[in-house]
Amino acid sequence: MTTRELTYVKAFNEGMHQVMAEDPDVFLIGEDVAGYGGVFHMFDGLLTEFGGTRVVDTPISEQAIIGLGVGAAARGLRPVCDLMFMDFVGVAMDQIFNQAAKMKYMFGGNVSVPLTITTAGGAGMSAAAQHSQSLEAWLAHIPGLKVAMPASPYDAKGLIVGAIRDDNPTIVVLNKKMLGVKGPVPEELYSIPFGVANIVREGNNATIVAIGRMVVEAEKAAENLEKDGISVEIIDPRTVQPLDIDTIVTSVKKTNRVLVVHEAVEFGGIGAEISSQIQESAFDYLDAPVTRLAAPFAPVPFAPILENAYVPDAPRIEAVVRRLLERK
Amino acid sequence: MATPTEALESVMPTTRELVLDLHRRMVRIRRFEERAGKLVESGDMPGFLHLYVGQEAVAAGVCSALTDADQITSTHRGHGHAIAKGADFRPMFAELYGKTTGYCKGRGGSMHIVDMNRGMLGANAIVGGGIPIAVGAAFASQYRGDGTVAVSFFGDGATNIGAFHESVNMAAVLNLPVVFVIENNGYAEFTPQDRHMKLTDIADRASSYGIPGVIVDGMDVLAVRNVALEAIDRAKRGEGPTLIEAKTYRYFDHQGIKGMRILYRDPAEVEAWKTRDAINLIEAIGVERGLVSAEEFAEIWAQTEADIDDGIEFARTSPDPDPVDILDDVYTA
Ligand SMILES: Cc1ncc(C[n+]2csc(CCOP(=O)(O)OP(=O)(O)O)c2C)c(N)n1
Ligand SMILES: [Mg+2]
Numbered sequence: 001m002t003t004r005e006l007t008y009v010k011a012f013n014e015g016m017h018q019v020m021a022e023d024p025d026v027f028l029i030g031e032d033v034a035g036y037g038g039v040f041h042m043f044d045g046l047l048t049e050f051g052g053t054r055v056v057d058t059p060i061s062e063q064a065i066i067g068l069g070v071g072a073a074a075r076g077l078r079p080v081c082d083l084m085f086m087d088f089v090g091v092a093m094d095q096i097f098n099q100a101a102k103m104k105y106m107f108g109g110n111v112s113v114p115l116t117i118t119t120a121g122g123a124g125m126s127a128a129a130q131h132s133q134s135l136e137a138w139l140a141h142i143p144g145l146k147v148a149m150p151a152s153p154y155d156a157k158g159l160i161v162g163a164i165r166d167d168n169p170t171i172v173v174l175n176k177k178m179l180g181v182k183g184p185v186p187e188e189l190y191s192i193p194f195g196v197a198n199i200v201r202e203g204n205n206a207t208i209v210a211i212g213r214m215v216v217e218a219e220k221a222a223e224n225l226e227k228d229g230i231s232v233e234i235i236d237p238r239t240v241q242p243l244d245i246d247t248i249v250t251s252v253k254k255t256n257r258v259l260v261v262h263e264a265v266e267f268g269g270i271g272a273e274i275s276s277q278i279q280e281s282a283f284d285y286l287d288a289p290v291t292r293l294a295a296p297f298a299p300v301p302f303a304p305i306l307e308n309a310y311v312p313d314a315p316r317i318e319a320v321v322r323r324l325l326e327r328k
Numbered sequence: 329m330a331t332p333t334e335a336l337e338s339v340m341p342t343t344r345e346l347v348l349d350l351h352r353r354m355v356r357i358r359r360f361e362e363r364a365g366k367l368v369e370s371g372d373m374p375g376f377l378h379l380y381v382g383q384e385a386v387a388a389g390v391c392s393a394l395t396d397a398d399q400i401t402s403t404h405r406g407h408g409h410a411i412a413k414g415a416d417f418r419p420m421f422a423e424l425y426g427k428t429t430g431y432c433k434g435r436g437g438s439m440h441i442v443d444m445n446r447g448m449l450g451a452n453a454i455v456g457g458g459i460p461i462a463v464g465a466a467f468a469s470q471y472r473g474d475g476t477v478a479v480s481f482f483g484d485g486a487t488n489i490g491a492f493h494e495s496v497n498m499a500a501v502l503n504l505p506v507v508f509v510i511e512n513n514g515y516a517e518f519t520p521q522d523r524h525m526k527l528t529d530i531a532d533r534a535s536s537y538g539i540p541g542v543i544v545d546g547m548d549v550l551a552v553r554n555v556a557l558e559a560i561d562r563a564k565r566g567e568g569p570t571l572i573e574a575k576t577y578r579y580f581d582h583q584g585i586k587g588m589r590i591l592y593r594d595p596a597e598v599e600a601w602k603t604r605d606a607i608n609l610i611e612a613i614g615v616e617r618g619l620v621s622a623e624e625f626a627e628i629w630a631q632t633e634a635d636i637d638d639g640i641e642f643a644r645t646s647p648d649p650d651p652v653d654i655l656d657d658v659y660t661a
Contacts, residue, residue: 031516031517031519032517032518032519035518035519035590035592036517036518036519036590036592037590039517057519057523057524058524059485059488059516059519059524059525060455060456060485060486060488060489060516060524061488061489061490062489063490064490087453087454088454090454091454091456091489091490091491125375126374126375126376126426126437127375127376127453128375128435128436128437128438128439128440128453129435129436129440129453130439130440130452130453130454130457131439131453296654296655297655297658298654298655298658299435299658301434301435301649301654302374302375302426302432302434302435302436302437302440303374303426303427303434303435303437303648303649304374304426305426305648305649305651306426306434306435306649306651306654308651309651309654310651310654
């Protein structure tokens, strides 16, 4: 297996190329995905390689983009529908949660919807309240949907392939601030199944469950803590629906202390679910309350000084872990 | 068809004051955008900007026909609408710099400028997001019977989103005092109009809602003002909405001044539109008709430059927001 360094967005792009080459039923549709290759370069080169039948630009019509994907998926194709910014799921929400998510169950198992939605979420770019949100908890709340949050180039490729091969409606949320982040990526086509967490780093003193880009921040925090002899285990669930709670619980039983960190707002965030499940399954193992670090309950502010305060980062993760360890 | 300016003369003579007013609005937009664009691209200012240069006549012509009590909703490309509606440079630049003295206290940035004192109900980062809001503002006008109108500005691309259809139809059925202004600059991001709709004239869509659809030369500020006055008058008479399509062009990239990653439009096309530049056109009219001298126009440019310097200085020296206040204004206390 040949592995080389690729950026997050190039790794995602390679996954798209390879899975489209493998399966002629996969097509891509969305705004400026063909001629322009996507505003984040996610789809560069796909039009040239696969042509206009399989790589399709659309009018600005998010509801119809997703609805088209639902209908085509019900006919057995494997649509990849792009929503550019995650904030735009709002425009398409009926097709996502009332249609795509429910067809299998509501129709008594008669229809499968192997639809993949791609989008980019996350703050930190001074893009303000309507272009910076992390809405994974909304989506993960809907039975029938699956939600991936790749946190490395390796996962960006593996999870888009896993999503497209999955027979259910899936949403792959890239993180805008990670597009240029580099990491090792195998050349071959590979797939990461949904619901399998990644133990990013092993440790004994505390567990950090980190979502999306917060994995990178947690790694920085862990390196600093290591210098003081504090060994931190980092779990990246990779997909928040389905959630690999077993891997998390196993880790907590070993470390007895856990912090859950995400950049979505704390209230009703995925951290609330994770923390609840941990205390149900590992209450007797906990030496400190399950703790969350997430955004305050406000829209994402524009001013860099506010946005920096809004999104959790390595220094704050480090401080919370230290506090967790002070509890006897 | 009479040329737009001829048609206007018959309704309202072009006065010196009018030419100066329209010119000033357009120059203020042009210079603001050029300076702001450079400040972002040099890294002095955070974020990214959708610049309005080229389209000035649309905002200026329409807003010159409105009062502060009339409401507008805007788009991601919204600086021009705010300036034409009378927004001040100081809080605008301060907002772009993310300062407490900005229109949104630094919370919103470029895509969310608002000025409730001037009837600027907000720019919007969701394409089509402002269209139904203008319908609501018009509903309030009708409800209160206060004689005001609402105008929604949006792009050619935005007419493909469901919110456009729902809003125009509802406003038509409810006979609301609203004017829908399509700024057809030929592109939605990097997609040309002929690849996002089958129509050449988007005004044709009006017929499917049973309302008038009017096409206007969006580089001719007097013509834009004229059709706006007619539509506003109609709205105020209780005869319902009008769909105006202004044919215009943006000189810069979708976002920022430069940065075209692929060649999605012919440079010759850009140059061709610039030969009909709206500011040049109004200057030519003013001078030809002996209404305004070249020196007076130059004075407007110079004054604008000074006002911009003042706005930038104000913004740079204004305080940053304090993260302690991050939860303020999430709810009305
Ligand atoms: C609902 C939604 N979809 C997509 C986008 C991304 N986007 C921002 S501007 C734009 C193009 C808008 O085109 P048009 O309405 O013609 O306005 P213009 O940019 O030409 O002024 C797109 C697709 C968005 N902001 N909101
Ligand atoms: Mg346009």
